[in-house]
Amino acid sequence: MEELNLKQEDEILFRPVERTGRAFYLTLTLLITLIFWAIYAYQFQYQEGLGVTGLARPIFWGVYITNFVFFIGISHAGTLISAILRLAKAEWRRSITRSAEVITVLVLFFGVGNILMDLGRPDRMLNIIKYSQFQSPLLWDVSSITIYLTASSIYLYLPLIPDIALLRDRNGKRRWFYRILALGWRGTERQHRLLEKGISFMAILVIPIAVSVHTVVSFVFAMTIQPMWHSAIFGPYFVAGAIFSGIAALIIAMNIIRKVYHLEEYLRPVHFNHLGVLLLVMTLLWFYFTFTEYLTTYYGGEPIHMRIFWMKFTGGFAPYFWGMFLFCFVIPLPILSFKKTRTPLGTLIASISVIIGMWLERYVIVVPTLTNPRLPNEMVIYFPTWIEWSMFAGCISFFILLYMIFTKLFPIVSIWEVREGREKSMAEVQERIKTYLPGIGVE
């Protein structure tokens, strides 16, 4: 009887895979329209040249590079959150890990995509393999992102196998597809043991890779000798920012999934509360890094750096800089500080704010430095054109589209892990507590 009850409870997790409503197709149409618009814009850029963007000398990099850093940053949601929570044996992770891991894998394509859009000669991009020059931080990026994509795909796939097997055994749609992907999973004791081993191995492996990825992304800037880029703090600063925006992206995704697929029972306020606390920690960490970075520059007072510093604080980039400060710190901090406001809605507002703020942060890192080269130059102010905005919109739409399709092919909440949690973790946690404290477990 109880068994039956549980099965019915999890029924709702299969529903998105098996039934698709009208709202889905409407959203799909909208997204596809936006994607085609972006493809048109890119086609135009490809034909004409990068002159159709707002870029010029000396601002050779703009929105594309900003987006590259931004998207790669968001990809830190999955691995770090999910891997750290798995390793820490945090039981509340069970229903959120999958939605995090999917973000990682999918958003990476758009990080890489933005670099390719930024190339003057995308037709020659294979030169990177043919004539690799490993002194270039760009090649470090290529290597570490490739490894990251591979590792995080495996890390997404492994915990997916038992769920795919569940779908295969349900006699639903696309059985042949699930049969191939399930790799003959039967749920035996041995298979479970191997899977657990694989997952914990990947969870450990993926953390240093994730850290390396955003460190190396920061190296693209930090390795040059340009003022306000050439900074040793950039590695950790970028990693912290990446985790910051990653958690925010995850909270937004979870809010949408929860509403659209009616998963209020699985993604509860407690999850948002816990993630909200994590986001709060990252908000403070972000402030710490930003403060350190700018104080060092200001105190040193080297004219070449100060030109850029003042341009950010009071000059042409002040709206971007203070916007970043507002969205990254002033808005999320009070919301996340109080338990009362760390609700799904509260954390959603904070997260949207953080996402906007972190995009601005990337922009404020890339553009002002390039606007102020060391040698006197004509003052050129960069502003992105409709091409760049269209491509940005296209990337976001394409990402959402892929994410939606994923939820239609696979359960977005890990069913077997939820069940396992229900069946085993109570006893496991009790066992664990016994090992922590004296005086328990004598009876």
Added chain:
Amino acid sequence: MHRWGMVIDLDKCTACQACVVACLAENNIALIGPEESAKGRTIHWIELVPYIEGEYPHVKARLIPRPCMHCDHPPCTKVCPVYATYLNEEGIVTQINYRCIGCRYCTTACPYTVKYFNWYEPKWPEEMKGALNRDVSIRTKGVVEKCTFCHHRLLQAREKAKAEGRGLLPEDYVPACVQACPSGAMFFGDLNDPFSTVSKLSRERRAFRLMEDLGTEPKVYYLSEGV
């Protein structure tokens, strides 16, 4: 082995920009028109940079002709992911146009901002089509270009010297800007030869290089004015 370098005497320079024009003609540099120019997309392999030092009332303004510095430790070549720009054995920082992927990493890494990007397919007015220099390849859209010390002239000079059965003489190889300078403010030659003009001038008391503190070791020397 040669180590090519340039000396520009600011005392003699009248800022007439003959070097700029000579370079445009010699190296088939695209004329992009006033609109694009206003966006900051003009290409000048050598450019006259207004260099203002100090603050009012003690301002010192200089007009400095700025070709590529051809650094001995170039920050641009290090970051190129495909070896499309590299320091050759004679000290010239070369560009391989047909290999460049247009990532513009070198343009952002260069502290002297001497690198230029082809935002569009390079264009010239119809009347100028016949006037292009056949010794210099025409760049395509989407690649980076910059001063090469008129490297094609070196190749030609070598060929000529070889045909005449002699070694390369100092007057055989001179870039277009140096050749065009009406006030004789620019010198070019082998820095490794202790008796060459550039080598002697580069060791003069007036000699300095741009942003020497960066450790890029430029091979373009300036002789400061009014000493």
